Amino acid sequence: MSQAIKPAADMTTKELVTFLQEANQAYRSGEPIIADETYDQIYLKTLQQREPNHPFLNAVEPESDVVSTNKKVRHETPMLSTDKAYTQEEITAYVNRVLKIAEKLKLPLDTIQFRITPKLDGMAARYSNDILATRGNGQLGNDITRNIARGLQTLGGANAGTGEIVISKRYFDDNLSDQFSHPRNFVTGLIGADNLSPEAVEAMQDKVVRFVPYTLLNQELCNANTLSTRAEELCAKVESECEYPVDGSVIDVMDEQLRAEMGSTNHHHNWQIAKKLAGETATTTVEGITWQTGRTGRITPVLNVTTINLSGADISNVTGHNAGNIRNLNVGIGAQIEIVRSGEVIPKLLAVVKEGEEAVIPATCSACDAPAEMERDFLVCQNNECVAKVEARLQHFFTILGNIDLFGPRTIEILVSNNVVDLPTIYKQTAADFEAMGFGAKQSTNLVEQLERSRSEPVEDWRFLAAFGIHHLGRGDSRKLLRVHKLETLNTLTKDQMLEIVGFGEITAEAIPISLAKNWPVISEMLALNFTLLSDEPVEAIESPITGKHIVFTGSMELPRGDMQEQARKLGATVQTSVNKKTEMLVIGDKVGAKKIEKAESLGTQVITVADYLALISD
Ligand SMILES: NC(=O)c1ccc[n+]([C@@H]2O[C@H](COP(=O)([O-])OP(=O)(O)OC[C@H]3O[C@@H](n4cnc5c(N)ncnc54)[C@H](O)[C@@H]3O)[C@@H](O)[C@H]2O)c1
Ligand SMILES: [Zn+2]
Incomplete structure (x- = not known):
């Protein structure tokens, strides 16, 4: 969206509906062109006022072809949207509607209970009879x-009901927020993709993409009086306690009789309402763009805007996500942009309201002047010795290690400008060395003390390993790896050894040993400094008749297939999703086509029934 959007009042009804459809499509694919609040409170509301019975208002807004598979699922009961509230007044009005019906039913009003749960911001889905399906058009x-075989975690079993596919908020913030503008965007992209991106493969392996049924969410219960006066506070509480991204809270009436009486429209249940987070938006002007080089060499744009107050904070910098985004939206100096700040500390660019000068993507890295090149949507500095990369890598080490103070950006900048650019050298510095670089006498002793502290104060070995910032070895994967192999032995690790560990796939199993070997000189030098490393208890390798075997499960089975696969992994098998030359065993459930079996047999794969398989592993 680079053109100014017409005000709702100036649109004909037809234009309004077309615009709502476009906005919905953009939103579903993860690239909203306006804020939710603007969509709901201005454009949708204008249509509601003009034509309360318009078909667009009387149906669930479809996810259209954002995720479209050739197998459709008819929902047993419709999956509806929710009615929306943004303010306490709107919630109080909802409570009064509930109380009115309760009165009619002669229910004692002080016993009416409401349940508040976090409104997960992902992709709605239903898991029923082993089939996971999107909301689609509701029917x-x-x-x-x-996606379950690809690593999507399902909580609550194969009949868990309605819920949302989401990614862990912390994982997204730590690993993906510099590449993807929104966690929902990442999730919808992954669920619909024919081929997973490397980031998606990693997230699936890390088990952070999950289907979470609404019944398993953290909740607050309250009565009508509390809800009419303190809704914002209670909603804020459930939202902050949730480990997934949220865009508000959902309030439900608990009483079944009350629910039945209140009923539903084609769009939402009248007994339920969503309190949406009003991500406050504002329009400001781009005065300049600063390009910042990170640890991996990615150069990200920060928009310097005319200072503006948003949700109580003065904002003068806004993240522009990545170079591709700047190019696609044509964000140049003088552009008027809509920005949003909802919970996050850093406000985000939402849309260009009015174009300015043409967007310029720099040809060089601003930190080291080396050439910068576009790789997919990212601008990347091609220089390995880039100062910005070196500084960011050192910073990463101290931040992840977490048991050292004083080694922040300013200290690191001074070290690097004095050509102290690697960890072992930093650890060799004496107070006199620091003083020679311009640190004060007291500060120099403190720096030495902190380095000493980081070696003597215990720290988990996986934290230490993750601190080196090796690609594919974040905290979670480092921990998985170190549960099986000792840190000191990682220089001899092979791809096959990696594949034996549950949770590592082909790509990472191949890449990790190579990166470890490359980084080994520094890691071993650091190990020689005698950090006080703590290890998890090693897991015993379980021996079973299927240990080390490549197995595929197919057909419908009594136990959820995901559970069968998980169990096989625990017993040391490598679970594949389709048969290939490597497959040693094909476990068949009901309704398996003859072709599949023939193919497996022609490849020399052992074909066995679920019953025989279960007998085999229980031996
Ligand atoms: N910014 C835009 O351009 C744009 C465009 C279209 C839609 N939207 C936003 O999307 C809304 C419509 O989308 P929608 O129909 O998917 O609604 P929604 O996503 O805002 O909310 C409804 C959904 O919330 C889910 N949900 C999440 N947590 C829940 C919980 N704890 N309990 C029960 N349900 C829970 C349900 O599956 C339900 O379908 C609009 O009102 C607007 O806010 C924005
Ligand atoms: Zn550079």
Whole structure:
């Protein structure tokens, strides 16, 4: 969206509906062109006022073809949207509607209970009879069950009901927020993708993409009086306690009789309302763009804007996500942009309201002047010795290690400008060395003390390993790896050894040993400094008849297939999703096509029934 959007009042009804459809499509694909609040409170509301019975208002807004598979699933009961509230007044009005019906039913009003749960911001789905499906148009969804075999975690079993596919908020913030503008965007992209991106493969392996049924969410219970006066406070509480991204809270009436009486429209349940977070938006002007080089060499744009107050804070910098985004939206100096700040500390660019000068993507890295090149949507500094990369890598080490103070950006900048650019050298510095670089006498002793502290104060070995910032070895994966192999032995690690560990796939198993070997000189030098490293208890390798075997499960089975696969992994097997030359065993459930079996047999794969398989592993 680079053109100014017409005000709702100036649009004909037809234009308004077309615009709502466009905005909905953009929102579903993860690239909203306006803020939710603007969509709901201005454009949708204008249509509601003009034509309360317009078909667009009387149906669930479809996810259209954002995720479209060729297998459709008819929902047993419709999957609806929610009615929305943004303010306490709107919630109080809802409470009064509930109380009115309760009165009619002669229910004692002080016993009416409401449940508040976090409103997960992902992709709505339903898991029923082993089939996972999207909401679709509410009646007909898309079968996305195959994502379970690709690593999607399902909480609550194969009949968990309605919920949301989400990614862990912390994981997204730590690993993906510099590449993807929004966690919902990442999730919808992954669920619909025919081929997973490396980031998606990693997230699936890290088990952070999950289907979470609404019944398993943290909740607050309250009565009508509390809800009419303190809704914002209670909603804020459930939202902050949730480990997934949220865009508000959902309030439900608990009483079944009350629910039945209040009923539903084609769009939402009248007994339920969503309190949406009003991500406050504002329009400001781009005065300049600062390009910052990170640890991996990615150069990200920060928009310097005319200072503006948003949700109580003065904002003069806004993240522009990545170079591709700047190019696509054509963000140049003088552009008027809409920005949003909802919970996050750093406000985000939402849309260009009015174009300015043409967007310029720099040809060189501003930190080291080396050439910068576009790789997919990212601008990347091609120089390995780039000062910005070196500084960011050192910073990463101290931040992840977490048991050292004083080694922040300013200290590191001074070290690097004095050509102290690697960790072992930093650890060799004496107070006199620091003083020679311009640190004060007291500060120099403190720096030495902190380095000493970081070696003597115990720290988990996986934290230490993750601190080196090796690609594919974040905290979670480092921990998985170190549960099986000792840190000191990682220089001899092979791809095959990696593949034996549950949770590492082909790509990472191949890449990790190579990166470890490359980084080994520094790691071993650091190990020689005698950090006080703590190890998890090693897991015993379980020996079973299927240990080390490549197995595929197919057909419908009594136990959820995901559970069968998980169990096989625990017993040391490598679970594949389809048969290939490596496959040693094909476990067949009901309704398996003859072709599949023939193919497996022609490849020399052992084909066995679920019953025989279960007998085999229980031996
Ligand atoms: N910014 C834009 O351009 C744009 C465009 C279209 C839609 N939207 C936003 O999306 C809304 C419509 O989308 P929608 O129909 O998917 O609604 P929604 O996503 O805002 O909320 C409804 C959904 O919330 C889910 N949900 C999450 N947590 C829940 C919980 N704890 N309990 C129960 N349900 C829970 C349900 O599956 C339900 O379908 C609009 O009102 C607007 O805010 C924005
Ligand atoms: Zn550089």
